[in-house]
Amino acid sequence: MVNADPRHTHGHxxxxxxxxxxxxxxxxxxxxxxxxxxxxxxFSGTAMAVVLPGSTAEVAAVVQYAxxxxxxxxxxxxHTGLCGGAVPDASGRQIILNLRRMRDILSIDTLEGTVTVQAGCRLADLQQAVEAKGWYxxxxxxxxxxxxxxxxxxxxxxxxxVLRYGNVRELCRGLEVVLADGRVWSDLSGLPKNNSGYDLKQLFIGSEGTLGVITTAVLRLVRQPRQQLVALVPVPDIATALRLFGAINDEMGEALTAFELMSDFSMMLVARHFPEVVASLPLNSAWxxxxxxSRPGTAEDLLSSFSGALDRSIGRTEMNDAVVARDLVQGSRLWAIRNAIPDAQRREGPSIKHDISLPRGQIAGFISELYPLGIGDGVANRP
Ligand SMILES: Cc1cc2nc3c(=O)[nH]c(=O)nc-3n(C[C@H](O)[C@H](O)[C@H](O)COP(=O)(O)OP(=O)(O)OC[C@H]3O[C@@H](n4cnc5c(N)ncnc54)[C@H](O)[C@@H]3O)c2cc1C
Known part of the structure; x- marks a missing residue:
């Protein structure tokens, strides 16, 4: 697109x-x-205006005019993206189209297990709304x-x-998008089976706003997990972490929801900037x-399968130091450590983010190549 002539700014x-x-x-x-x-x-820039449309029709009118x-x-x-994709350039002639006013949850279909939501809804608000209805x-x-x-x-x-449910691409059943010329493209049927042609919504997912403005989505829900276990397990090296991953996968692969590997450096940053988050945890292992x-069944079954996997993959000392949350509150405290890493890195100073996907078998080699170069400290990796 050509930038606007600044003489016409008032009219725009x-x-x-x-x-x-x-x-x-x-x-x-x-x-x-x-x-x-x-x-x-x-990343920073300037803008002619920040425009906050309140409906798909308003988005369409603004986009058509622009x-x-x-x-x-x-x-x-x-505006939480870390690649600068939502930041305007320095010309001051672009407009930012922020969708925060379009935050309504339009419907929750409990028969279909879907939610239809405006694109400006915050993720946490959506999660709370569906959880109140027994969904997740x-x-x-x-x-x-x-x-x-x-x-x-x-x-x-x-x-x-992502290990269990995939990227958001796998959770999306339908989209409404305002195309670059202001036309509205809509496929909000939300049907799980649709073999009627190209799956065009997939083009917009991951396109960083380059193909259109997403205004509404139909998203797939799952039933709230009945039993959940969260644990923090110290491991001396990546090989042991992968052994633990393999043992859990063998024992209870269907239950594995998340597996986050955190370096001692990232834990040290959290301890330095958010000491209350790691209080009283034994944090002296390299990783x-x-x-x-999470799965249906009893908490005892889940704990016993997990203990079996620990037994088969890590040493006695690490087992003794592993912290298993007893309830959801303790579980969220353990998650708070992981979630504090980006903010701890930010407080520490400039950092470069990367989001790298590798086959599991190559993770250990990749990290051992990066570390001597001083790259990779503090990375939170997922096998
Ligand atoms: C603490 C922290 C943790 C994070 N953890 C993760 C993580 O685990 N996994 C992960 O994938 N990301 C993570 N991120 C990055 C970020 O939160 C995600 O990329 C998130 O999906 C961006 O959403 P946003 O609404 O903030 O988008 P923005 O930052 O506002 O925009 C991101 C891109 O999407 C485009 N865009 C935004 N809205 C629309 C729309 N309605 N239609 C079309 N294009 C649009 C923008 O133009 C831009 O290119 C994290 C970020 C932070 C700060």
Missing amino acids: LDFFRCVCGPRAVLTDPQAQAPYLEERRGR HAQGIAMVPQGG FPLSLASAGECQIGGNLATNAGGHN SVLVEL
């Missing part, structure tokens, strides 16, 4: 105000500030309190539960694994 702003309302078009630098800079301060006028647009959700939306990110469903879809977010298991 008048149009956006007319469509979305005067308070939904931010031009004041102070009001714009939170939308312009990535949270670690690594398309006709050659104004570049940056779709934005919760398994996308789980440390940024859940801020990121939006549209942003999750546009980045094909993975998160802690720690955070395991989450």
Whole structure:
């Protein structure tokens, strides 16, 4: 797209105000500030306006106008992305289209096990709403309190539960998208079986807003897990972590929900910046694994299968130091350690994020190559 001619800015702003309302078009630098800079301060830009549409029709009208006028647009959700994809350039001629006003949960279909939601709904709000009805939306990110469903879809977010439930691509049953010229493309039937042609929604998932603005989604829900076990297991090296992974997979693969490997460096950062989060935990091993298991059945069965897997894969000392949460509150305390890592890294200073996928068999070799180069300290890896 061509950037807008600055001489016409007033006319553009008048149009956006007319469509979305005067308070939904931010031009004041102070009001714009939170939308312009990535949270670690690594990427920043300027914008002609931050536009906050309140409906699909408003998004479509704004996009159609911007398309006709050659104004570049940056779709934005919760602005938690770490790659600068939601940040405008430095020209001041782009508009940010932030969907935070479009946050309604439109329906929860308990027969189908789906939720239809506007793209600006925060992930945590969606999770709470479906949990109140006995369902569970398994996308789980440390940024859940801020990121939006549209942003999750546009980045094909993975998160802690990717082992069990896949990326958000696998959780999406339907989308409504405003295309780059303002036309609305909609496939919100939510049917699990649809063999009627190309699965076009998949193009928009992971496209980082380059193909259109996601305005509504139908997402797949699962029943709330009946039994859940969360444990923090110290391990001396990656080979042991992989052995533990293999043993759990053999013993109870269907129950394995999350397996997060954390280095002593990242634990040290959490201890330094959030001492209350790690209080009283024995943190002297080179690596720690955070395991989450969930399945129907009794808590005793789950614990006994897990103990069997520990027994077959790690040493006696590590077993004694493993911390198994006794209830959901303790489980969320263990998760708080993992979730504090990004903020601890941010407080420590500049860091470079990478999200690398590898076959399990190559993880140990990859990390041992990176460490001597000083890269990879503090990485949270998932086998
Ligand atoms: C503490 C922390 C932990 C994180 N953990 C994870 C993790 O485990 N896994 C993971 O995958 N990511 C993780 N992230 C990164 C980030 O939270 C995710 O990428 C999230 O999905 C981004 O959502 P958002 O609403 O903040 O999107 P934004 O940051 O606002 O935007 C991200 C991209 O999506 C586009 N976009 C946003 N909304 C729309 C829309 N409605 N239509 C079209 N395009 C749109 C933007 O243009 C941009 O390109 C983490 C981030 C933080 C800060």
